[in-house]
Amino acid sequence: MASALLQIQDLKVEYHTEDGIVTAVDNLSLDLNKGETLGLVGETGAGKTTSALAVMRLVPAPPGKVISGRVLFDGQDLSTLKAEEMRLIRGNRISMIFQDPMTSLNPVMTVGRQIEEAVELHQKMDNKTAKARAGEMLKLVGIPAARAADYPHEFSGGMRQRVGIAMALSCNPELLIADEPTTALDVTIQAQVLELMKRLRTEFGTSMIIITHDLGIVAEACDKVAIMYAGAVVEYGTVESVFNRPLHPYTRGLFGSIPNIAEDVERLTPIPGLMPDPTDLPYGCRFHPRCPMAREICSTQTPAISTPEDGRTVACMIYEGLVPGYDTEEKA
């Protein structure tokens, strides 16, 4: 598509560990248009963070290794850039909110100084303006500006996360990758942060990838959603279509395991079983050992990507007509 800002094509990333080779991302392809927000959802270990790190060229190597695939940003293949050029893109044109806030925080520098450094470096501001900007950013994420003089260990878990957000947003990036940005935040502050991100979109046309396990956030903040399982995208589409008509049995399972404020359930119904051993992924469809719909063929053949509707993809043999599906009424 002409207006794609980011294109990930057939990405494969492995970690070479003592216990064997972990295929963290396998055959991942995704497009993100300018101004669009994509939610990337999936169980722990699905490869969400690794995919994001691969876009930033920050996969820790060793043990990590990008085996194949390309990442195009604004039409440019990022793997061809020199390390110095890539550094300029990071934090300027693409910025990332890290899952573990301590990754981006320096424990021996005050919180305010760290935000100042980020804006000074990338936006060539003098120190006085940077200081004011840092205070303003803190306030935007709900932290009194006076606390700029404190160190990260004097902040609560959620406050550290908000400092990471303030830092990533302070330089108005073209692409923002937010890895579980609000896991430690209560809903009022989360709403404030989502609002802030929305403003970034309308004011600067920022494109975003929000990695999250919270389907409520996806419904609220995203246009598109990609569901990942064991290294690959199993379902993709607009939020409307995926939420109203989840197709993949894994996606359906995800919706079933959310505690719901409106209903009283004694026990949650998690998807049975655990993520497969990443060094020894099952053959065929990777979800088949946990899939209530699985048939013999699912363990012998890899599902192709079907396009049941325009702009909608799913990797499940039900939609290739190879496996009996859900009741037609339910599917409709």
Add this chain to the structure above:
Amino acid sequence: METLLEVRGLKKYFPTKGGLLQAVGGVDFSVKKGETLGIVGESGCGKSTTGRAVCRLVEPTAGEVIFEGEDILAYPKSKMREFRKHMQFIFQDPFASLDPRMSISDIIAEPFDIFRMYKSEREERVLELMRVVGLSRKLVNSFPHELDGGRRQRVGVARALALDPKFIVCDEPVSALDVSIQAQILNLIQDLQDKLGLTYIFISHDLSVVKHISDRVAVMYLGKIVEITDSKTIFQQPEHPYTQALLSAIPIPRYGEKRERIILEGDVPSPIDPPPGCIFASRCKHVMPKCREKAPALTETASGHSTACYLVHDVSEEEE
């Protein structure tokens, strides 16, 4: 039901560069045997510090923590060390809370260090604990970074259970996990309570999780409890304006459905030198002049339902 834990006037102040920071500004609550008390509230309002102060992981500045009739804050260090086995803590962050250089078995067995124990007995106990929390025994010699978040949190649960505690503070044990793993860990925590008769304080900012797991819920704001009642009532008849705003902000995991959201305006006051009067006044849309003068007391408004707000009663902290 018997009361297991009673907390009175608990305060924790931290000295910081900007002045004395009132992380916990005086809270009172009790937890009955076998019960789960949920604590919710804004990020930075003092939930973790409250949990830590109750277990004396940080020394409280003032107050009483009465456990089975005895004030454990009065215990000397030696007695506290012995007592500690009854109270355990599961940490917020499964990424940071496990020592990366220790194997899973060493982490789980660490609490045994203060006791003399044969090596074989120790190994047996570790495997038993791993079985209880649903960890495969294959993982016994693995290291934390080799496990995903859900398994890491199971290790945290196993370690907390090692000394057969009566009471556990769970500090956001599932916040960093995705929904399906969350459900597994929540079910595990509930099953353990039924089986072992455990009592919990369950800290979370996720209201649907708290509703699911708690018998009663305390809502905190800037170091104070503003409302406390059973978990059904807090969701159906919230009284405090902060609780109402909090409930209205929950995103719904369905397309196109939005709640009428109460947006909180105004700045969060600093916990250094908090303003006199009600701590929520600067952001409350119902604010009245007296709210800025004297703080409302946490007062029972219906059986088992207490709120600190002049909209529902007329008792200030001074009069109380």
